[in-house]
Amino acid sequence: DAMVIQNPRYQVTQFGKPVTLSCSQTLNHNVMYWYQQKSSQAPKLLFHYYDKDFNNEADTPDNFQSRRPNTSFCFLDIRSPGLGDAAMYLCATSSFRDLRSPLHFGNGTRLTVT
């Protein structure tokens, strides 16, 4: 089945220690998104790629970076995680950029910062 896969499912990192979360998709979608979701809140968009075109949300901290080496893979790098970065990180894809298309989500990576 075509899907969006996130690894790892759970990630523990230390305060200030860089961490990378990964996402892969077999849907061949042009657009990939990274969302941050804190407990009991709606997802918050961090950035998205339309093909190789990177789009950062205005309020996404500089601490968060992303890479998309090819259509199938996208990475979220957190350069110096703080305690406030503990959250669920969700990767999503869509076939169109204008959000008429529904989002297809992975099952998320839950990040703990100690």
Add this chain to the structure above:
Amino acid sequence: AQKVTQAQTEISVVEKEDVTLDCVYETRDTTYYLFWYKQPPSGELVFLIRRNSFDEQNEISGRYSWNFQKSTSSFNFTITASQVVDSAVYFCALSELVSNYQLIWGAGTKLIIKP
């Protein structure tokens, strides 16, 4: 400004009861899309339905039905004969064509179905 309100933070019902989740939206645009997503305890958000602003026809999919009313800016979701597996957080979301790819999310409603 665009906004999505899900006034019900948490709903708890006994299995087999019907339950309606409310969603009220605000938009400046005449062209927009509304969505419902389900997030079970496992964490993965699952797309349920999309409706565009020109299609006010209600939709039924098995035990799920959606009532879109532009006159009241509402897009409510009803689960008939609820089951324990319906327990999840449900998000309503809005996308305007002119909003530069922004998906505006409601705060979510946590639905608890008790056996």
